[in-house]
Amino acid sequence: MTTTPDAVGLDPVDVQAAVAALARARSVTVVCHVQPDADTVGSGLALALVLHRRGVPVWVSFAEPAELPASMRTLPGVRYLVPPAEVPRAVDVLVAVDCGGVNRLGALADRIDGAATTLVIDHHRSNTRFGAINLIDPSAESTTSVITGLLDAWGVPIDAEVAHCLYAGLVTDTGSFRWVRPGTHRLADRLLATGINGAEIARALLDTHPFGWLTMLSRVLGGARLAPGVRGVGLVYAFVRAADAGELDSEEVESVIDIVRTTAEAGIAAVFKESGTVPGRWTVSLRSRDTGPGAADAVDVARIATGLGGGGHRFAAGYTAFGSPEDLIAGLLNALG
Template identity: 50%
Template sequence: MTAATSKAVAGALSGAPAVTILCHVRPDADTIGSGLALGLALTRLGAEVEVAFPDTVALPAVLGELPGSKLLVPAAEVVGHPVVVSVDAASLGRLDELAPVFSAADCSVTIDHHASNDGFGDHDLIDPSADCTAVLVLAVLDDLGIELDADIATCLYAGVVTDTGSFRWARPDSFRITARLLDAGVDGRAWSRALIDSHPFAWFSMVSTVLAGARLDPHACNGEGIVYAVVSHDILSAMSWEESESVIDLVRTAVEAEVAAVFKETAPGEWTVSLRSKRTVDLVPIAAARGGGGHRHASGYSDTGTADDVVARLVESL
């Protein structure tokens, strides 16, 4: 395991005849966009490329429309080339069933921006100061001498626009990078709408039900407050995973709470918990104490039990 620069990662990838790129479980726009952008660039250099993600949850339809989606292969059909790259996975476990493919590689590369990532590859490009993994992939592409075109730029834009909350918490570098991507031909208006502001009509009913049960504890977090909502299995099973992910962005808007949490019951008694904070609370140790991880202001973990038990374990610890 070696901390790597973008130039070192470019050196490890340059000239590789075949590369496997792995995205994390429950894929979002940053992992898929980063994987496809890197894959398109490497195919331009003559490499044989496969991009895959664990099949635990289906790929959101909009991500299947990104340029380069032809590089995606089902997890069961992954060859596992000598060079394997993980994009946006905070730990080896986030690769789920594809973790053995990464571990078996002759040369393994990790590209990620999660603060909880301690590195698990031969070359680890990990930068928690980056808003998303896509901007780290762009740095690698620059060092590979790849000229941005509209297809590669669109894949990178998907990561930037989603992981910055449509630029609501973007650092200055992300705006400069986005200008490059738009100049390369990205239709920012169309892709922002598709990735951020498009929901099926049934989503409105789901949101109204979940938000009606939201609760506020103003005494948690040393009086800074927590707001939380529960998405039970019967509600979650009636929608796609990405639709349930949007709930946290609504709950976090409560002005009375520094921390927001959404508890999602993925199977009876099995939960994933999404955490967000605004200014003062570092969520990484909170999530890490429960086997999870992420960023200072955006983390998550898994738990088991009844809804009341899972909620109580978090709220009472704050």
């Protein structure tokens, strides 16, 4: 096994176990989390490209929504994506990527029972370690960073197609490199050196929206509210109702949190997104920021989300809730204390 700077946060024993499981696999299913982002899809497709080249049948899927968000449809390897109904019931290895818990697999959680081995690859500190093998690095910027360390340990070269998928997760989970650690830019440079167009990848994933997104924003942001006394740093929140979202992809709705979180008067931000298919169900995105000693740097939103049935990172987390908007706000305020 080769240890690289990108794999420093990984347990060598876990890495060896993951490499061994994938090396001997004769069939692999890769499950991404529901409402997929570029980190989970990029991780899944990077693995699929590598496994396919080794002659291993591989299926990549996510439970919902029905279609891959438009911004990710140019990622290499999308041909290995299949609808949930086409995911086999029995495989040698099932790999869950960027999934902090079984609940993030959605309806595909039932495929775990048919897998001879389950491998979880993730970077969420709140991960429940539900796999037989758990390759978790909470210090990693993205799950694609963890995948990079795994491929290095496996001795698999990273070409432009694989690098494209890995960079997609890196650029999105770091917020275009706003949230980095030592080694982040070194990894980005390594991936860019394969010849991928980093600017075009970032533009497609982060800076392109349909016109309807503007209309949705005008309605949602007009209803945003500020609670300045919460936790001593303030909470800003907004609701995205199903009628506001209309026909927009889930990724357009998810992007609202990145605008709401810029509010100067609040150290904590929340966006409640109504399900268009399940009455009363909302997915909630939480963000916090470090505004100095004793302020929002003490607010661990992963802890808050975990207490509400979700999980995530210290400064970015989420959960699912049911009820009216009033119930949701009351529940969050109670959790925040």
